[in-house]
Amino acid sequence: MRSAKDFFRPLAVGAPTPLTEIPARPSRAIHFFDPSNEKMAAKVPQMVGTVDVLLGNLEDAIKADNKVAAREGLVTIAQGTDGLGGPQAKTQLWTRINALDSPWALDDLTTLVPAIGDRLDVIMVPKVQGAEDIQYVDRLLAQLEAKAGLDRPILVHAILETARGMVNIEEICGASPRMQGLSLGPADLAADRRMKTTRVGGGHPGYLVRQDPPVNDLGISEVDANRTTYQQDLWHYTIARMVDACAMHGIYPYYGPFGDIADVVACEDQFRNAFLLGCVGTWSLHPKQIAIANRVFSPSVEDIRHARRVVAAMGDGTGAVMLDGKMEDDASLKQCLVLVELAEQLAAIDPELKKQYDALDGEEA
Ligand code: GLV
């Protein structure tokens, strides 16, 4: 057992002091790119400033033969792209390393930290099974940071994509002060759970509830009658579980990949469900998903208008007020403050959004 006092001490002599709080940096879209793909890599500089996070993917979707090229490509891109990554950057730089049991994970870390550790904001670790995986990465990162002379800790993000990881979710979130957040890994998680889906994220038409059958004059249920069905969300339980575990530990939950790039409508629905439940962002696998994520994970102008009215009506006091026939009290005020604070953080990096929120300034409360 570690003493609570040790928790915020560096795990290696000379390593940066762990953070006591994870900064709330906007990360509505985490846009994945393949650093071994020259065409994709060439687009990175012009994407800086247009997306909250650019993530150099080294894991699944990168062919085994391209693993080294992807790792080296990421180093070149990070070193050569202005404004990408680091504490002041508008666009953060993340990476997804290979799984800890793969032949590549160690070289990923020992190459990236010395070369671009000052630019890397967050390292995403796939297929995390328990606290032991985070603790392994935690110590190794401390050693590498000390050796590289880094002055701030690189944060760690776990992808939940195994049943064991799900069961150990709280201990994963609390395993290190580096823990920044969790993402849903619906494809691997579905396989590991032996779910019967073949998609990457999203719903399934077979997962539904059906209206009760009508009963005829003889009191017999007409099971063959037309009955409305309602498709259910396969991921509701998992995301709700992630949101609670993250909130408990002061870190951030994210939706993961939505593989049907053409179905922008269902993509938006999944993202919005995750946003409403408490997630702060999602992955983007195609530039068109960036726009969807930026829209969905930013509070709407209508919501901010209402939230600001409640804040103004409640003043500094507590109690209850009536607004448009609805009771607002301390608890609704707290919900409104969540939205208002998020809007302020996003307005600080998104001038277009700032303009929309600022236009509310002149309105009557
Ligand atoms: C993502 O990595 C997934 O497995 O869905």
Ligand code: MG
């Ligand atoms: Mg996966």
